Amino acid sequence: MKAVIHEKYGSPDVLELKEVAKPIPKDNEVLIKIHATTVNRTDCGLRKAEPFIARFVTGLFKPKKTILGTEFAGEIEAAGKDIEQFHVGDRVFGHTGDKFGAHAEYVCLTEDDPMAIRPDNMNYEETASICDGAALALTYIRKSGLQSGQNILIYGASGSIGTAAVQLARYFGAEVTGVCSTANLELVRSLGADKVIDYTKEDFTGSGLTYDVVFDAVGKSSFSRCKKLLKQGGIYLSTELGFLAQNPILALWTSKFGSKKVMFPLPKYTKKDVLFFRELIQEGKIKAVIDRRYKLDEIIEASRYVEKGHKKGNVVITVVSDSKI
Numbered sequence: 001m002k003a004v005i006h007e008k009y010g011s012p013d014v015l016e017l018k019e020v021a022k023p024i025p026k027d028n029e030v031l032i033k034i035h036a037t038t039v040n041r042t043d044c045g046l047r048k049a050e051p052f053i054a055r056f057v058t059g060l061f062k063p064k065k066t067i068l069g070t071e072f073a074g075e076i077e078a079a080g081k082d083i084e085q086f087h088v089g090d091r092v093f094g095h096t097g098d099k100f101g102a103h104a105e106y107v108c109l110t111e112d113d114p115m116a117i118r119p120d121n122m123n124y125e126e127t128a129s130i131c132d133g134a135a136l137a138l139t140y141i142r143k144s145g146l147q148s149g150q151n152i153l154i155y156g157a158s159g160s161i162g163t164a165a166v167q168l169a170r171y172f173g174a175e176v177t178g179v180c181s182t183a184n185l186e187l188v189r190s191l192g193a194d195k196v197i198d199y200t201k202e203d204f205t206g207s208g209l210t211y212d213v214v215f216d217a218v219g220k221s222s223f224s225r226c227k228k229l230l231k232q233g234g235i236y237l238s239t240e241l242g243f244l245a246q247n248p249i250l251a252l253w254t255s256k257f258g259s260k261k262v263m264f265p266l267p268k269y270t271k272k273d274v275l276f277f278r279e280l281i282q283e284g285k286i287k288a289v290i291d292r293r294y295k296l297d298e299i300i301e302a303s304r305y306v307e308k309g310h311k312k313g314n315v316v317i318t319v320v321s322d323s324k325i
Contacts, residue, residue, distance in 0.1 A: 069102030148173025156218030289313025
């Protein structure tokens with residue numbers, strides 16, 4: 001099969017499209033023919049091994065996992081004898097978790113991995129773009145304890161995590177303020193934001209308003225800058241470690257002192273959550289946001305675009321020609 005591999009850390013140029021052995025499913029696995037996948041911030045970070053501490057997990061001198069990619073949508077081509085929930089021909093979508101391997105024509109997963117039957121009202125490209133951003137956003141929103149009637153400010157509301165967070169926060173009944181650039185104001189409004197702040201024209205920290213939750217979905221702000229935006233008992237969340245890995249440290253410190261808290265939950269990818277996303281898709285409560293589409297052999301260009309940090313929603317990689325079906 002064809003797969004995009006990286007045998008050393010570095011820029012997008014270390015990525016190579018090669019012929020590799022097609023995986024063979026074990027008795028408890030299914031073989032999935034991938035129709036569409038994505039390139040996201042996690043893929044780029046792991047390819048570069050940034051932050052450096054990541055190497056203690058991914059490989060100190062070279063990557064242990066040579067095929068990146070976590071989000072996918074495709075069709076089950078074969079199933080091991082112990083598989084009960086899925087059948088050959090099922091259209092599925094999901095997340096490969098720490099197995100990675102989605103930047104390829106095939107991947108093997110167990111039926112307990114984060115995977116579900118694809119909803120009929122989304123195609124392969126659309127469903128491939130859902131799980132990573134939504135799972136991250138859901139992890140943070142759940143950790144904050146956001147409730148109906150509360151208000152949340154989402155900084156970076158037009159990215160993969162941000163667009164999912166806006167939709168999920170609205171689903172849970174919160175009042176949503178999104179922060180993004182001029183070009184993305186209408187997009188964020190269309191996803192359900194009650195108010196949108198253009199950070200190129202206005203300092204979002206200077207409005208005088210306060211929030212129950214401030215969620216930095218792009219990791220470009222800080223607790224010290226956003227603290228005045230929080231109500232008493234308010235929660236600050238960020239997807240990044242912060243300067244000198246301050247956010248995990250602040251999470252520990254503020255859990256003991258002060259009324260305004262920093263939380264830094266580790267992301268979780270579960271089958272239960274993918275099934276939840278499937279329900280939301282079917283109910284029209286969450287929709288895919290796709291910025292650009294590339295072919296598998298254009299993944300270097302796709303990675304360069306993602307690394308610019310200005311994508312709207314998701315960047316999709318089409319692996320086979322019928323991924324829009």
